[in-house]
Amino acid sequence: xxxxxxxxxxxxxxxxxxxxxxxxxxxxxxxxxxxxxxxxxxxxxxxxxxxxxxxxxxxxxxxxxxxxxxxxxxxxxxxxxxxxxxxxxxxxxxxxxxxxxxxxxxxxxxxxxxxxxxxxxxxxxxxxxxxxxxxxxxxxxxxxxxxxxxxxxxxxxxxxxxxxxxxxxxxxxxxxxxxxxxxxxxxxxxxxxxxxxxxxxxxxxxxxxxxxxxxxxxxxxxxxxxxxxxxxxxxxxxxxxxxxxxxxxxxxxxxxxxxxxxxxxxxxxxxxxxxxxxxxxxxxxxxxxxxxxxxxxxxxxxxxxxxxxxxxxxxxxxxxxxx
Amino acid sequence: xxxxxxxxxxxxxxxxxxxxxxxxxxxxxxxxxxxxxxxxxxxxxxxxxxxxxxxxxxxxxxxxxxxxxxxxxxxxxxxxxxxxxxxxxxxxxxxxxxxxxxxxxxxxxxxxxxxxxxxxxxxxxxxxxxxxxxxxxxxxxxxxxxxxxxxxxxxxxxxxxxxxxxxxxxxxxxxxxxxxxxxxxxxxxxxxxxxxxxxxxxxxxxxxxxxxxxxxxxxxxxxxxxxxxxxxxxxxxxxxxxxxxxxxxxxxxxxxxxxxxxxxxxxxxxxxxxxxxxxxxxxxxxxxxxxxxxxxxxxxxxxxxxxxxxxxxxxxxxxxxxxxxxxxxxxxxxxxxxxxxxxxxxxxxxxxxxxxxxxxxxxxxxxxxx
Numbered sequence: 001x002x003x004x005x006x007x008x009x010x011x012x013x014x015x016x017x018x019x020x021x022x023x024x025x026x027x028x029x030x031x032x033x034x035x036x037x038x039x040x041x042x043x044x045x046x047x048x049x050x051x052x053x054x055x056x057x058x059x060x061x062x063x064x065x066x067x068x069x070x071x072x073x074x075x076x077x078x079x080x081x082x083x084x085x086x087x088x089x090x091x092x093x094x095x096x097x098x099x100x101x102x103x104x105x106x107x108x109x110x111x112x113x114x115x116x117x118x119x120x121x122x123x124x125x126x127x128x129x130x131x132x133x134x135x136x137x138x139x140x141x142x143x144x145x146x147x148x149x150x151x152x153x154x155x156x157x158x159x160x161x162x163x164x165x166x167x168x169x170x171x172x173x174x175x176x177x178x179x180x181x182x183x184x185x186x187x188x189x190x191x192x193x194x195x196x197x198x199x200x201x202x203x204x205x206x207x208x209x210x211x212x213x214x215x216x217x218x219x220x221x222x223x224x225x226x227x228x229x230x231x232x233x234x235x236x237x238x239x240x241x242x243x244x245x246x247x248x249x250x251x252x253x254x255x256x257x258x259x260x261x262x263x264x265x266x267x268x269x270x271x272x273x274x275x276x277x278x279x280x281x282x283x284x285x286x287x288x289x290x291x292x293x294x295x296x297x298x299x300x301x302x303x304x305x306x307x308x309x310x311x312x313x314x315x316x317x318x319x320x321x322x323x
Numbered sequence: 324x325x326x327x328x329x330x331x332x333x334x335x336x337x338x339x340x341x342x343x344x345x346x347x348x349x350x351x352x353x354x355x356x357x358x359x360x361x362x363x364x365x366x367x368x369x370x371x372x373x374x375x376x377x378x379x380x381x382x383x384x385x386x387x388x389x390x391x392x393x394x395x396x397x398x399x400x401x402x403x404x405x406x407x408x409x410x411x412x413x414x415x416x417x418x419x420x421x422x423x424x425x426x427x428x429x430x431x432x433x434x435x436x437x438x439x440x441x442x443x444x445x446x447x448x449x450x451x452x453x454x455x456x457x458x459x460x461x462x463x464x465x466x467x468x469x470x471x472x473x474x475x476x477x478x479x480x481x482x483x484x485x486x487x488x489x490x491x492x493x494x495x496x497x498x499x500x501x502x503x504x505x506x507x508x509x510x511x512x513x514x515x516x517x518x519x520x521x522x523x524x525x526x527x528x529x530x531x532x533x534x535x536x537x538x539x540x541x542x543x544x545x546x547x548x549x550x551x552x553x554x555x556x557x558x559x560x561x562x563x564x565x566x567x568x569x570x571x572x573x574x575x576x577x578x579x580x581x582x583x584x585x586x587x588x589x590x591x592x593x594x595x596x597x598x599x600x601x602x603x604x605x606x607x608x609x610x611x612x613x614x615x616x617x618x619x620x621x622x623x624x625x626x627x628x629x630x631x632x633x634x635x636x637x638x639x640x641x642x643x644x645x646x647x648x649x650x651x652x653x654x655x656x657x658x659x660x661x662x663x664x665x666x667x668x669x670x671x672x673x674x675x676x677x678x679x680x681x682x683x684x685x686x687x688x689x690x691x692x693x
Contacts, residue, residue: 101664
């Protein structure tokens with residue numbers, strides 16, 4: 001019984017950690033599938049986390065905070081699109097610039113507005129996303145195993161976790177089963193062909209960036225108004241880059257990306273439990289090593305030692321129409 | 324780097340006017356941020372400038388910060404010349420610091436300073452270069468994208484260093500993860516101390532001998548890129564890889580060479596920080612300097628002189644920014660990070676925005692040339 005409880009709590013933690021990763025990685029998926037490399041996931045999440053917490057603190061409404069977070073994130077995504085699509089700028093430089101700018105801007109505005117050393121005030125009540133009990137969760141709690149799994153793992157998360165869960169099948173459908181998705185993928189593989197077919201490459205890429213902004217915005221809002229109850233400095237702590245790694249690990253496909261996010265989140269959840277606990281054969285594994293696993297795995301994958309990952313062919317290359 | 328559109332700008336305008344216009348745009352937006360937090364941007368500007376250049380001491384601090392940026396700026400720029408984006412300066416500087424630190428800890432008490440310092444320089448270069456060579460090898464022979472690998476290597480470097488600092492290198496009986504102090508022979512003299520020994524008066528600051536090494540590196544960088552066969556090959560690969568292959572140059576070999584040099588240059592940050600200021604290995608001594616290098620290389624147009632001037636600008640921003648945060652309670656040091664981000668955005672990603680307009684302006688001003 002004890003093992004089951006430990007397992008349940010690890011899975012629970014995995015889902016909580018995976019949620020922002022899934023959302024941000026799917027955001028990156030739209031961007032990269034359209035041919036825009038976006039290393040600015042981190043900055044968009046951080047900006048959204050700050051905006052969501054700030055607006056939720058002032059208005060007392062988590063939903064208004066979410067809207068503000070998404071708005072800020074989409075605005076940053078449009079800056080990236082303006083630089084990399086309209087002006088053919090370097091996409092890596094632009095993403096980097098957004099990350100650095102937001103990392104400075106959030107604490108700067110936070111200190112000036114709230115005077116709490118860069119944090120936003122603690123959120124309580126309606127200003128946070130609170131756990132939702134699914135139907136019959138309480139009633140089934142006493143049913144062994146199945147009931148427990150339902151009430152502890154499936155039920156009892158906040159709204160954004162369910163949004164993230166729904167975003168995966170939705171993205172899989174949108175990218176692989178719709179006309180929009182076909183054009184999206186085509187524009188990332190061979191923009192000249194799409195252009196010849198009479199579809200605007202720039203238009204498609206802007207749309208993809210808006211989707212990316214929306215998803216990163218939700219991910220950011222999750223961090224500050226659902227997972228935590230305030231914005232703190234450097235809240236994303238590399239999650240944007242981890243999402244990027246998950247996207248690559250998932251080979252730019254929604255379901256494998258979800259698996260990668262769950263895997264990375266699981267190592268994180270296990271790492272908390274394994275601190276200082278000796279394992280059979282290997283002894284105590286250093287925390288830092290477990291933390292580095294996702295990055296090491298991604299490097300190995302990219303190097304072709306673990307499977308093969310091929311990015312959309314035109315990603316990172318500005319589209320210049322032949323004249 | 325992405326191919327620049329055909330520029331009808333005269334060369335001097337491309338090197339001076341365009342960066343100036345981009346910088347101006349970044350500074351205007353930064354001024355608006357200052358307005359948004361309820362302070363007077365002109366007053367902030369004047370405090371910043373006085374804080375950076377107001378007296379001999381502040382100039383010393385400005386140059387001390389600039390030293391780091393020369394190293395990381397050169398590191399990013401030399402990779403740019405080969406068409407590679409090295410985002411991993413931060414991790415390379417960190418691991419370079421491990422090399423410098425280990426050399427200083429092990430040999431500091433054994434060797435005299437004139438031998439110890441070159442040994443430490445070599446150790447920093449070797450460790451930084453080694454850390455950069457792995458992503459270079461993976462890009463050259465395994466086809467993995469260097470931007471992503473160097474990002475991942477920054478995180479791996481941070482994990483490695485935290486592990487080593489907390490578990491191995493920590494001075495026993497101490498709470499914060501710091502190594503033993505270096506022996507006196509394994510430290511770089513401060514410039515004001517050196518000036519004193521010649522009987523000259525100089526304000527006290529952390530400015531140390533690493534500054535001179537940074538200037539030497541900048542000089543070497545220029546000669547290496549424009550006066551040697553290797554430099555030519557690097558630029559050839561960056562300008563047109565296909566043509567370079569046709570000319571018998573191996574892009575894979577150049578990728579590894581240029582990244583090793585880039586990592587070595589980034590590793591020199593540790594000379595300034597560890598041997599010049601802290602005299603021990605500490606956590607996170609790189610403090611984002613590796614990322615500033617991107618901004619420095621972009622404004623400096625990947626040229627040695629430009630990088631030195633851009634480093635001076637960022638040194639001034641860092642030093643002036645810390646003065647500013649003392650004088651204006653609502654302003655934090657992060658304001659400098661905002662300015663840094665905006666500078667990268669305008670000078671890097673949006674550099675083409677003003678190009679067309681400035682070119683138009685030039686055509687109108689010089690109708691004869693058009």
